[in-house]
Amino acid sequence: MTQEELFKKLIAHSKEYGFIFPSSEIYDGLSAVYDYGQLGVELKNNIKKYWWDSMVKLHDNIVGIDAAIFMHPKTWEASGHVGAFNDPLIDNKDSKKRYRADVLIEEWMAAQDNKIDKEVEKARKRFADSFNEEQFRTTSPRVLEIAEKRDTVHKRFVAALTASDLEELRQIILDCEIVCPISGTRNWTEVRQFNLMFETKMGAAADATNTIYLRPETAQGIFVNFLNVQKTGRMKIPFGIAQIGKAFRNEIVARQFIFRMREFEQMEMQFFVRPGEEMQWYEKWKATRMSWHRALGFGDGNYRFHDHDKLAHYANAAADVEYNFPFGFKEVEGIHSRTDFDLGNHQKFSGKKIQYFDPETGESYVPYVVETSIGVDRTVLQVLSASYAEEQLEGGDTRVVMRFPAPIAPVKAAVLPLVKKDGLPEVAKEIIDMLKFEHVTQYDEKDSIGKRYRRQDAIGTPICITVDHQTVEDKTVTIRHRDSMAQERVAISELPAILDKLVSMKQLFAKLV
């Protein structure tokens, strides 16, 4: 099975068993938006709990918050999102198609290079053995003319981009006689800045001054609450603030199932440190976060760091944790040393002093920040793709099994009466009642026992508890394990302890470094 086939099967499986559905499917779906189904939400919640507890419960110097999605518009000026993440877009009035103005110009420049190459190839054929490419490129009037025009445009283009001169960008497109690939016309609109942030209006007077944005990252909700949390929680540096929440980015192209969505969920922790100590915390959090991923047991070789050469506007060091998805190694988490960029800018834009008095050094300073930012949906996809397996069984049978790490499996145990009479269903339901306050359970009495085991395999239930005639006599049941398919006989009274041992989140925490 190729990776591409695996990915397609995974998407089909996710829909078939109620993990993930295309959004608004009865209306043909909404591009790059997905809904979590009855099992998907359990899986996602378990992943979030694993992350939250590993941060907030296991660290006495990390606390959580839940900030609003709407934030004061100035937040996004201070964060740099309003300024830095606009793309210049232009529409063709005939085809109604929208293009990035800078990309149109770059493509035109690439086309000029192609023209030159074609001239070179023509000449090479004409002059055969006596052809000197270097000389031709520097002397041919035709080539020189194209190259000069290309270079002139290049200079204007760079200048226009630097100055954010939208008029000039449009003028370049007109001067180069760039046409729309669809309509073939030069009937262009003005160039407009297109922000990757979603906009909406707040309040009754829906004019421009009331424009607010759906947050493009959850981090700013933490930064603007830095003083609130630090003071009310009596936090001492170094300390962290964790948050899980939705964020929104109006990506032009969003692809690959739930890997890149326009509405997505992040789990972020901003760790505030003394200036100058950020690099050691950066290294520490890189290691801590990697061990969190590896504790899931999907194979250490399926993870790697990707250190950024090109840093974002706020960072002085950045690395991605990449997972080996069916479509290659891709980012699931970013660890960034954000310096004092965010708190410093909020201090500047708000006019409020955002500083920490360090009792050890006796100094006040704007803390530095080391951020860990992981995509919930990408982690779900990572878990789904790592867990999906098709197995050949003895006797030629195959089974599809989701080998979820037991602590994050959507359903922890299924309770199955061997037959649906002789009082067995009643006993099974009593067992469900005993377990349901601690664990998500399922009851199933339909079809043969083997078939029911396979159904549970397909949704990744780690444990099946089977009630048979012996159960009525001696209060014991069979436990059937998902991965090994092995069975053992245990007393009903032991079940809570056994489940606690096998499916509790403690199993994962024990593996954390």
Next chain:
RNA sequence: GCGGAAGUAGCUCAGUUGGUAGAGCAUUAGCCUUCCAAGCUAAGGGUCGCGAGUUCGAACCUCGUCUUCCGCUCCA
């Protein structure tokens, strides 16, 4: 956005030269009572992605459009 592929039942897919929409699995209700999916009976479920056009007649031909996947591109 460009290029390629696809869209028919919950899932996987068939559907002949254009002539009343099919299978397997799944689901539901019975029967059977079984520790690793295959027993029996019956039932429900489809505007063939959507919209035009051609035709006496379109799942099938033409055009448009939407959605998904792959490659390129982009990605705070």
